[in-house]
Amino acid sequence: MCGLCGWLSPSPEGGPRAAPLLAAMLDSLVHRGPDGQGEHLGAHVALGHRRLAVIDLAGGAQPMSSADGQVTLVYNGEIYNFAALRDDLRAQGQAFRTRSDTEVILALYQNGGWQAWRRLRGMFAFVLWDGAQRRAYLVRDACGIKPLFFHHRPDGTLVFASEAKAILAVLPELARIDEQALHVLMNFRYLPGGLSLFRGIEQLSPGAVLEWRPDSGARARQRTLAPDVMPAEDVPMVLRQSVQAHAVADVEVGAYLSGGLDSAALVSILKRQCGIRPQTFTLAVGDDPREAPYAAESARLLGVPNKQAPLILSLEDDLPRLLWHLETPKVNAVQVYALARFAARDVKVVLSGLGGDELFYGYNAHRIFYQLMRLPGALARMAGRSAAPLLARLGSLPWGEPERALRMLGHHGDWPWVYGLLRNVWDSPRLRRDLYGPRMLDASPDGAFDVLREAWPCHRDPLVAMNQFEWRNKLVNDLLWQEDRAAMAWGLEVRVPFVDADLHAAVQHLGRRTLMPGGQLKGYMKNSLRHELPGALFARPKSGFQLHAPRFFNQHLRPLAREYLSERRLTETGLFNPEFVRQVLRRPPRTGLRWHYFILYLMLMTELCVDIFEKHRRPAGHAP
Known part of the structure; x- marks a missing residue:
């Protein structure tokens, strides 16, 4: 496993001029490749690589170029069928100088163009520069196991890296949290699609090939792997x-x-x-x-x-370090x-x-969704909509488990919406007011359920669509x-x-x-x-890797919360509403408040990200 980064410039001088920028990008990726570092500078292109040596420890250094020097590659991942592919290519007359899987990627391209990469089986993200054709390819494996981020500059320059922090190292003006992305994150607990937390930095989609040329910029080609289907x-x-x-x-x-x-x-x-x-x-x-x-x-x-x-963690030290990596x-x-x-x-x-x-x-969410599908639709909707008003009279905090369950019943048949509720998507005008501060409210982000519905697969079996x-x-x-x-x-x-x-x-x-x-x-x-x-x-019954959110928060995160979720702090950053924090923390921690404590945990980590990225306060002693 490794880290890659680089700079693709419309100007022929752009590659050599990017040398100091490339050095800064590589410095931010040391943790991804403690075993070595390499650079390639040429017309239009600056490629950098940090290496964790796992295959061909002596001969797999990168960037790696073809024998004629025209094609150069930086690559992160593992190709599991590289030995078989190498044997096939050798039978066609291809010579190899190393035992590495990196050289196999190069040889496939030279013998069959970018379409030959469909034969790869593994986890990978790589960037290949073809100097003769004056074009570059950014590629990510079909399952999206390995990351690849990129940023388009107005002049046509494309900056890319295994992690966004390498891009931020040379373009610090991008280090502002995107309110739309944050809103989606607060609902999904992750960033779906091609989002990153930073405006202007995108992820390459799984299975995609992005082609870049100095004279025409970048355009995405979607590559689909079609392995033989087994009975x-x-x-x-x-x-x-x-x-x-x-x-x-x-x-x-x-x-x-x-x-x-x-x-x-x-x-x-x-x-x-x-x-x-x-x-x-x-x-x-x-x-x-x-x-x-x-x-x-x-x-x-x-x-x-x-x-x-x-x-065993010292979260006051470890959580900021972890967030720097995440x-x-x-x-x-x-x-x-x-x-x-x-x-x-x-x-x-x-x-x-x-x-x-x-x-x-294998998830309990699959079982619950399956059981909901089997309920009579009209009866489920009637039960959910008639019982929901009763909760308002109980004085409980909003969005507890009973409220979510009733809303799932009330939306029976609208399967993207039901799935969102099942997975804790909460977006509503009321909850936005409860959770957000003026910076988020002023941004008026698009609805999380709309994001979900747009990405929902078309399939007549709702459980297959969920899967x-x-x-x-x-x-x-x-x-x-x-x-x-x-x-x-x-x-x-x-x-x-x-x-x-x-x-x-x-x-x-x-x-x-x-x-x-x-x-x-x-x-x-x-x-x-x-x-x-x-x-x-x-x-054995199924158990998870999750923590008991209320207990974990109160046992381990209170010191950080006192600093980063204080009214003074939240008023300063403007992202979150301090009243929501007060309401949750003054109640005894219990399982019924699981969603609320996860929201507090996300708020706390977001405020730490503001310090780390927006305020450029890199945590000390980051690993390794």
């Missing part, structure tokens, strides 16, 4: 192939291990199919105290070593950050079970985002075998009724893995 009985085989591919490395490969099925399945395949007995890592965290003992028992049954650690508030990133720090002491690469719930319908939306948005811009940033903070590469284009295509071909028979979460997956895993693992 139902072959999905376990595709999963095994994915794990085997993700295990390729010239360094030791470990694994995260929870008490659930996803990580246990990966560890079992690693051991039985790949001959790897991985060191496994578990963080004792979350609402369910059984999670860590379950993980220890899984390790014993699977015959692998397991290291466990409690969640570049956006994330309510569950603290746990991911702590687990990555723990694993990075022993290994450079770990496999994670992330994506299994999205792939095989597709989460795969394209929540998985990419919440879970994968925080996994990448938290791991890169410690120089750790996290690989996600469930988030694989071939596997996703094979699973989607089965259909929701096969994957979730009778509403059973992960029904198909459990049946497919019964020969792979010990039976005791299937009897």
Whole structure:
């Protein structure tokens, strides 16, 4: 895993002149590549790279150029089928100078143009400059595992990087939080689509190719991967192939291990199919105290070593550092950050079970949505709309769980709206007034439900539409985002075998009724893995990696809240309403206030981001 950055200029002198800018960008990405740094300066182009060496430790340095020097590449990620692709290219007469997957990307382009990148299987983001054709390509993998940000300047210059902070390092005027993006974040708890927290900085979409030329600027070409679809009985085989591919490395490969099925399945395949007995890592965290003992028992049954650690953080120091890496508030990133720090002491690469719930319908939200679909529509709407006014007489804080449940019933049949309510989207004029200060209210951001409806997939099965939306948005811009940033903070590469284009295509071909028979979460997956895993693992209830928000906030975040959520502070920044903070904090913390405390947590992290980015107060001692 690595970090890349660069500057594409309409002027031939723009590349060499960008040398000091490139140095500043690379300095901001040291954590992504502690093993080396490289630069390429030429007409129109300045390319920079920070390297974390995992494959071809001696020969894979970047930027890498073709033998004739005309084509140059900077690349972040891993290509899991690079050895097979290299063999094919060699058979066609292509010569190779290294054992790296980087050179395979170059060779594919030279032999088949950018369309040849459809053959890549892996997680990647890269930028290729073709000096002969005077064009550059920005590319991101189809699942959106690796990040790539860019900014268009009015003169046609394109600035890009693995993280937005590298762009901010040379264009500090962009370091102002975008009120529209913040409003969406406060509703979704992540930034869907191509948003970043900063106005003018965008993300490249998963599976997209952005072509840039000095004389015509940039235009996006959407690339779609179309792997061969496997019949139902072959999905376990595709999963095994994915794990085997993700295990390729010239360094030791470990694994995260929870008490659930996803990580246990990966560890079992690693051991039985790949001959790897991985060191496994578990963080004792979350609402369910059984999670860590379950993980220890899984390790014993699977015959692998397991290291466990409690969640120990000094949040007054660690939270600002984490937010510097994340570049956006994330309510569950603290746990991911702590687990990555723990694993990075022993290994450079770990496999994670992330994506299994999205792939095989494993969330409780899937079950609730399924149950709502089965209710008689007219009866559900009548019940929801008639009971809702009663809540106003109880004097409770707005947007508690009873209110959300009744609103879901009242909107039955309007599935994007129901999904939004289920996932805590709250946008309304009343709640905007309750939560926001004058800066946000004056910005008058577009409605969060409108953003959701615009991105909602067209599918006659609402649960499939929900699943597709989460795969394209929540998985990419919440879970994968925080996994990448938290791991890169410690120089750790996290690989996600469930988030694989071939596997996703094979699973989607089965259909929701096969994957979730009778509403059973992960029904198909459990049946497919019964020969792979010990039976005791299937009897466990599902538990999460989430924290008890009211308890966590009051035990760990009160000192930061006293400073960053004070009336003086909130009045100064103008983003949030101090009265909402007072109302929540003067009530006893309890589970029924979970949404309210998550909002406080997002407010606190946003105020920290104001200091870090708008006021340019980089936290001291950032990792590694």
